[in-house]
Every structure is written in C-alpha cells, then in structure tokens.
Amino acid sequence: MKRGYTRPALALPQPDPGVLRKAQRGDERAFNLLVHAYEVPVFNYVLRLVGDRAMAEDLTQEVFLRVYQGLPGFSLRSKFTTWLFQVTKNRVLDELRATERRPRSACALEDIPPLEVLDAPFERLEAIDALWRAVEELNPDLKMALLLRDVVGMAYTDIADSLEITLATVKWRIYKAREEVQVSLAREGITFGAPAAGARAVEAV
Numbered sequence: 001m002k003r004g005y006t007r008p009a010l011a012l013p014q015p016d017p018g019v020l021r022k023a024q025r026g027d028e029r030a031f032n033l034l035v036h037a038y039e040v041p042v043f044n045y046v047l048r049l050v051g052d053r054a055m056a057e058d059l060t061q062e063v064f065l066r067v068y069q070g071l072p073g074f075s076l077r078s079k080f081t082t083w084l085f086q087v088t089k090n091r092v093l094d095e096l097r098a099t100e101r102r103p104r105s106a107c108a109l110e111d112i113p114p115l116e117v118l119d120a121p122f123e124r125l126e127a128i129d130a131l132w133r134a135v136e137e138l139n140p141d142l143k144m145a146l147l148l149r150d151v152v153g154m155a156y157t158d159i160a161d162s163l164e165i166t167l168a169t170v171k172w173r174i175y176k177a178r179e180e181v182q183v184s185l186a187r188e189g190i191t192f193g194a195p196a197a198g199a200r201a202v203e204a205v
Contacts, residue, residue, distance in 0.1 A: 011153045012041060013097045020080060024071045031071070035064055038081070040089055042151050049092050050146050051136050058156045059095060063088045078161075085152070085162040091143060096140055134184035138177050145170055146177035 008079045013036055021029035042063055047056035066087050074083055135143065156174075160167045 011155060011158075012038070015080050017076070020076070024074065026072075031068060034067070034080075037085060039064065042084065042093035045085070045088060045152050046092055048132070048135065049140070049143060050095065050153060053077065055095070059091055063091050065152050068089060079158060081154070082158050082161040085154070086164065089163060092144075093140065113138060127185075130185060130188050130190050134181040135177075137184065138180060142173050142180065145173035146181075149174050 015037060023034055039060060043056055043060045046059050046063070047053060050056055050059065050149050064083075067084060070087065074080070132185045135146065138146065144163060145159060147153045148162060150157070152173045154162065156167060156170050159174075163170065165173075
C-alpha cells in the first residue's frame with residue numbers, strides 16, 4: 001500500500017488491551033489490527049529519518065516483524081506506543097549506522113503534508129519543501145526527538161521513554177532541532193508565520 005505523510009491531529013491512542021493480549025498470544029487477526037493502527041505513523045517517522053521511500057517501506061515491515069517477535073515478552077505495564085517506537089528507533093539506528101557513508105535521496109514533494117497545501121501557491125510548496133530539507137539535515141538524535149513530537153505527536157515524557165533519555169534532554173533536543181531548522185530556513189529567506197513562532201516551524205505544516 002502506498003503511504004504518504006499526514007500530520008496527526010492528536011497523540012497516538014493506546015491499543016485495546018484485549019486486542020493487545022490476543023496479539024501477544026499469537027492471534028494473527030489481533031496483530032493485524034495493531035499493524036493497521038500504527039503502520040502509517042511508524043512509516044511517516046521512518047521516512048523522515050531515512051529520506052528514502054523504498055527503504056522506509058522495508059524498515060517499517062522489519063519493525064513490525066520485530067514487534068511480532070517481541071510481543072510475548074512485552075510488559076502491559078508499559079505503553080505500547082512507547083515500546084513500539086523504541087523498536088523503531090533501534091532498527092532505524094542500525095540502518096543509519098550501516099548506510100552512514102551512502103548518499104540518501106531527498107523526500108519527494110508527494111511526501112509533503114497534503115491537507116493544507118493542496119491549493120497553496122507554488123511559493124508555499126517551495127517553503128515546505130525547504131523545511132523538510134532542513135529537517136533532513138539534522139543529526140539523528142535531534143531529528144528523532146523532533147519527529148516523534150511534531151510528526152508522530154507523542155508527549156514529551158513518552159518521547160523520553162522511547163528514546164531512553166531524560167525529559168530534560170528531550171526538551172533540549174526538540175528546542176535545538178527547531179532552532180536549527182529555523183536558522184536553515186532563514187538562510188533561504190523563508191519564515192513560517194510570525195518570528196515568535198519560528199521555533200515551532202515544523203508544527204506549522
């Protein structure tokens with residue numbers, strides 16, 4: 001299935017506990033419900049991290065394979081989405097280390113948020129394309145924190161758990177990522193809204 005980027009309006013919900021327990025026992029239908037619920041946000045996150053659609057498709061499949069294999073040992077005392085994005089983070093980091101020296105293709109315009117830009121002037125499309133190029137230039141630590149917040153829609157505390165870092169570190173990384181994106185856009189003469197909102201440029205699209 002072809003997936004595109006869509007910005008979540010709300011934070012990810014947790015799965016139904018009954019469905020999750022069935023999936024842990026190997027119920028294929030229950031596991032497919034989990035995949036259906038979370039494959040798009042996982043794919044969006046991975047796509048923005050690796051910058052390549054085909055690679056993101058493959059990595060998303062591998063993430064859910066790891067989830068399937070790890071579900072029997074998953075503790076229901078933890079949030080499923082936190083654990084899911086821990087698995088995702090680890091698989092993506094493995095891939096980024098393995099392909100560190102290879103050039104990565106940029107995301108195509110079709111991967112840009114569609115809802116508010118379908119009828120936007122060409123200059124707006126160019127600005128959003130520049131924004132995502134700026135995000136792609138961030139180092140992986142900053143990019144992961146920023147995307148979990150602004151693309152996946154996770155709470156700061158859940159991001160800290162997913163990335164296995166402190167809450168203070170999460171806040172600093174997101175602040176620093178937004179700052180670097182804003183500086184990069186400013187070099188191209190691009191702003192999103194008022195200067196006071198500049199640090200939240202990614203959230204504006």
